[in-house]
Amino acid sequence: MAIKIDEAAIAKILDWTRPSRIVFNAPDGLLSQTRKLASDLESKYKLQAIVISDPTYGSCDTVDIDAQRLGAQVAFHVGHNVTVKKFGKITYSIDAYDDILFDKAILSAEKELKALNYNTVGLVAFAQHVNELDSASKILGRDGFKTVVGKGMGQLQDGQIFGCEFYPAFNIRDRVDAMILLGHSMFHAIGLCLSTGKPTFMLDPYENQAINVQKTAEERLKKAVLAIYKARDATKVGVIIGLKEGQMMTDQSIKIKSQLEKLGKEVQLIALREITADRINSMTEIEAFVQTGCPRISLDGYTFSKPVLSVPQTDALINLLSGKEIQMDLFERKNWL
């Protein structure tokens, strides 16, 4: 059982482009494999291979411009399995799939579903497990459950979600009793639960468990709402533009600045590549932040000592400052960008 990088796709691109220098970037879980692959390719193709080893969390984290600055003719962004195969000028998306099976974890899920009388389930996966959706659907169908896999959209394949985009799940939420996520990722499971508003089970194929994530998602929602109330009381607000290639939303950030100013806030525009507690704490005069980079930094960033709001939370803050109450379904959206 292992995650397999689509080396055949890389070979095809190298045979066709014959570069003298290439760049890789990949999520932490695939970096060591990627480094080995880079060394193998150096020998095989007589080229120079550079692995950018900064944190890489999504297909928003491509390094097309850095790769060009490093003098590469080709860059490979590994492991996010999106429908878009080329980014920027020289970057190719390379798939990587986990070959672990879900048969036993699905049996655990079936027990939970039966106990709660859920008959129709939405099947969802993150990148590494998308190729297991069909077989999961067959097993559940054999055992008397109806399954629905939502159509892909944008960069997402059928049934796939990111931590911030949920179209295939959101669009089927009214047709199912519950959602099932293939793969052990509380990050994706919480996003799935909050964006669809449905009971959500996370299937861990390594421990063969089905974990109901609803309580954890509700706790995360409460913290997110509390941060909005805290931000309401701030005089000075920072609006952070994410500097990562797929995250930069300058126009949206400027619009938010102007909306908050009209509602009486003093607002400063800030740009950051990594939005961390250290960087937030260093801006001592700013009492609250909103950020248009990665929404999950706000939802999962427990280490912040000040409010750092995502776009859905910012919309709720603007409503609150305009005299409307916060709705607890504020994350029930197709995407959180």
Ligand code: SF4
């Ligand atoms: S913005 Fe955040 S959640 Fe969305 S793809 Fe990038 S890292 Fe993942």
